[in-house]
Amino acid sequence: MPPNIPQVTFGPTPLSIESVIALSERRAESTLEADPQWRARIDRGASVVDGLLDREGQIYGITTGYGDSCVTAIPLSQVEALPRQLYTFHGCGLGRFLEPEAARAVLVARLQSLCQGVSGVRFALLERLHACLREDLLPRIPEEGSVGASGDLTPLSYVAAMLCGEREVIWRGEVRMAADAHAELGWEPLRLRPKEPLALMNGTAVMTALACQAFGRAEYLLKLATRITALNVIALRGNSNHFEARLFAAKPHPGQSRIAAWLRQDLESEKSDSDDLPSRQRLQDRYSLRCAPHVLGVLADSLGWLRGFIETELNSANDNPLIDPDAGDVMHGGHFYGGHIAFAMDSLKTLTANVADLLDRQLALLVDSRYNHGLPSNLSGAPAERAMINHGFKAVQIGASAWAAEALKGTMPASVFSRSTECHNQDKVSMGTIAARDALRVLELTEQVAAAALLAGLQGVHLRGDPLPTPLAAMVETLREDFAPVAEDRALDGELRLCLERIRARYWALYSEI
Numbered sequence: 001m002p003p004n005i006p007q008v009t010f011g012p013t014p015l016s017i018e019s020v021i022a023l024s025e026r027r028a029e030s031t032l033e034a035d036p037q038w039r040a041r042i043d044r045g046a047s048v049v050d051g052l053l054d055r056e057g058q059i060y061g062i063t064t065g066y067g068d069s070c071v072t073a074i075p076l077s078q079v080e081a082l083p084r085q086l087y088t089f090h091g092c093g094l095g096r097f098l099e100p101e102a103a104r105a106v107l108v109a110r111l112q113s114l115c116q117g118v119s120g121v122r123f124a125l126l127e128r129l130h131a132c133l134r135e136d137l138l139p140r141i142p143e144e145g146s147v148g149a150s151g152d153l154t155p156l157s158y159v160a161a162m163l164c165g166e167r168e169v170i171w172r173g174e175v176r177m178a179a180d181a182h183a184e185l186g187w188e189p190l191r192l193r194p195k196e197p198l199a200l201m202n203g204t205a206v207m208t209a210l211a212c213q214a215f216g217r218a219e220y221l222l223k224l225a226t227r228i229t230a231l232n233v234i235a236l237r238g239n240s241n242h243f244e245a246r247l248f249a250a251k252p253h254p255g256q257s258r259i260a261a262w263l264r265q266d267l268e269s270e271k272s273d274s275d276d277l278p279s280r281q282r283l284q285d286r287y288s289l290r291c292a293p294h295v296l297g298v299l300a301d302s303l304g305w306l307r308g309f310i311e312t313e314l315n316s317a318n319d320n321p322l323i324d325p326d327a328g329d330v331m332h333g334g335h336f337y338g339g340h341i342a343f344a345m346d347s348l349k350t351l352t353a354n355v356a357d358l359l360d361r362q363l364a365l366l367v368d369s370r371y372n373h374g375l376p377s378n379l380s381g382a383p384a385e386r387a388m389i390n391h392g393f394k395a396v397q398i399g400a401s402a403w404a405a406e407a408l409k410g411t412m413p414a415s416v417f418s419r420s421t422e423c424h425n426q427d428k429v430s431m432g433t434i435a436a437r438d439a440l441r442v443l444e445l446t447e448q449v450a451a452a453a454l455l456a457g458l459q460g461v462h463l464r465g466d467p468l469p470t471p472l473a474a475m476v477e478t479l480r481e482d483f484a485p486v487a488e489d490r491a492l493d494g495e496l497r498l499c500l501e502r503i504r505a506r507y508w509a510l511y512s513e514i
Helices: 017-024 036-056 067-071 082-089 101-112 124-136 153-163 176-183 198-200 205-235 245-249 255-267 292-314 339-368 384-390 394-409 432-464 470-479 493-504
Strands: 008-009 030-033 095-096 140-146 167-170 175-178
Touching: 008 017, 008 339, 017 095, 017 101, 017 140, 017 205, 017 292, 030 493, 036 124, 082 153, 082 198, 095 101, 101 124, 101 153, 101 198, 101 205, 101 292, 124 153, 124 198, 140 153, 153 198, 153 205, 153 470, 175 176, 176 384, 205 292, 205 339, 205 432, 205 493, 255 292, 255 470, 292 339, 339 432, 394 432, 432 470
Parallel strands: 008 030
Antiparallel strands: 095 140, 167 175
16 A cells, blocks of 8 residues: 555544545545454454344344334344335435535444444444445435434435445446446345344434534635635735734633734735835724634634544444443443534534635625725726726625625524424434534535635735735745636636635645644
8 A cells, every 4th residue: 555645444443533534535545453352342242132132132123113113022033124124214315415525424434433342233244334435335325314313314224225235326436226336346235134224324424424524624714714814914904913912812712812823924024124014004904804813713712622522423332222242231322312413513504604704704895995995996907998897806795795694594503403203202303414414505605705705815915916925925826826817807607616626625735733
């Protein structure tokens, strides 16, 4: 294996959000833990289940029906047939399908949960899940249909069905039937053992996978929004003293102070006798510039606890019941409840939408000749003889305002909309998967605002023509490879889409710490 490719090991060692993202983007390779004791412990859990069946013990979802049907006894003659029933009747998902990156993240999250060794499954099941990830055989998972407790049952039924050679999959970039992909790989579809469909489906893998993706995007967006703010301070000839270290020592929220430090780093001017920047500074800038560290700092300070919530869920056993492979006990509980992910994602929606609002306000200042301190109206770069028919970034600002408004509208918390389902067995549910999907949508809209604000800030510093501090000069030079100044009006949708691609690929190297 090339030494520069990250290696991820599935086993008892916790995984990070970054590992999930790297595997989902196919930037890392993975292996299963080789320790024979750990592997034997996995199989021991499956043996506990078999032993209980031999003694005709009562186990939820194995010798009983599911959910409200837990009072229905399943005769031993039907126990082997029950697993297929579970993933079959849950095959009712609707909506758009998860993108391949998200489907890979789902496989990662589910596999890591089963690696905790208390789900009562065979090691062979872990091997097949891992093989799907390695071969890039992906379940085609509809986004909609989970209330987030009893876990992501309906979307995860598509993982279980894929392992059994059923339903559609994404294979070699095409939508195929799972049975055909299995045949091409030379695999025999699995026949799930009694506890295994519950172990696969009764958990939080979908919401956790989406939360990992959301976290990675939010972390990069925070850095980009800081860099855009620095560009806009230059374009608007703002007062860099608003970010002075002594100010932030007086109100020492760590993330807020870090954003101010990044801005100081970006705005540090080259010293020269002709530098008249202090004479151009106003006493106080408008809030979208002056308070940028305070707005962005809330997200910066929240990333730590967001990571804790997500990574704890990622590295947990979150199905039901759990099997103690050492004591031989069955533990009935509710670890499928996705409340921590729901709260984290509902919070991230609000944190991210505030970034959209901040950048939209900065863009509104840039295009308005009443507030942009001498820049042309709408940032038009047209010569005087054509200025009256050119409109520069007028429509881009309208678009950014629309995207910001939609992002703000999307902050309604999903977790408070618990619905009683399944004959009131699932009478309090997390809505964690809906919250995670909402968070990704708010991030998508905020990235669109960021793309607009970045191109507008680039235009602003071009029109201003002031010398740029070194970090910003390097960024502008890189941006100019793709985005030329706007003189005569042109349609900017293609450039905005390219900018979005760059944002989502984390294309620009920004600040080194977070």
